[in-house]
Amino acid sequence: MKNYIKIERARHNLTQGDLAEKVGVSRQTINSIETKKYIPSAVLALKIAKIFNIPLNSLFELEEHD
């Protein structure tokens, strides 16, 4: 699953640590989501989308093999 967290993070001038703190997870988790090694739960995905104030489908996108 493709995601635009890194881009949104840069737009909002947030570090991985800042975002992790805001959504209540570890920095490793944010890093793993950005590098597509971990797919977040619906709750976490919604929390991240809320921080960036954008709809969920603008932040996550299904790929062909999904």
Add this chain to the structure above:
Amino acid sequence: MNTNFLFPAKFKTFGICLIAVPILVAVLLKLLNVDVTVDIKTLVKTLSQALICLGMFFMIYSKYKDDDEMLYMIRLQITVQSLFMAIIYLIISPLIDFFIFKDEINPQSAIKIIMFVLIFQNILFHYKRYQLKKELNEELH
């Protein structure tokens, strides 16, 4: 709503102590050359194995400071993998005993299999945590 149950962080230290006690007792018995009956020996061995299992269980299923949904998911994946490994162990171990060591086939004891599963889970869990930290450090540099 958090439905992921884990023991409090203190249980990790408690788990380490539970593992250390039987090891210390075994070392002391060996060093002091205490002569005990076979029944006592069996009792000590059974209790030690049970304490070690409980200790390892607490070590993996207690909260870590970086605990979150990803680490919980890793725990679940490892649990499934270890169950698969236990089944392989259950099939292969008697065959190795019979064909390589020319021993008779005995039924596997539950504590041996549970211990195998918990050792496998602990090694894999800590290795995955180490890998995640390493990846994060590489990303930063």
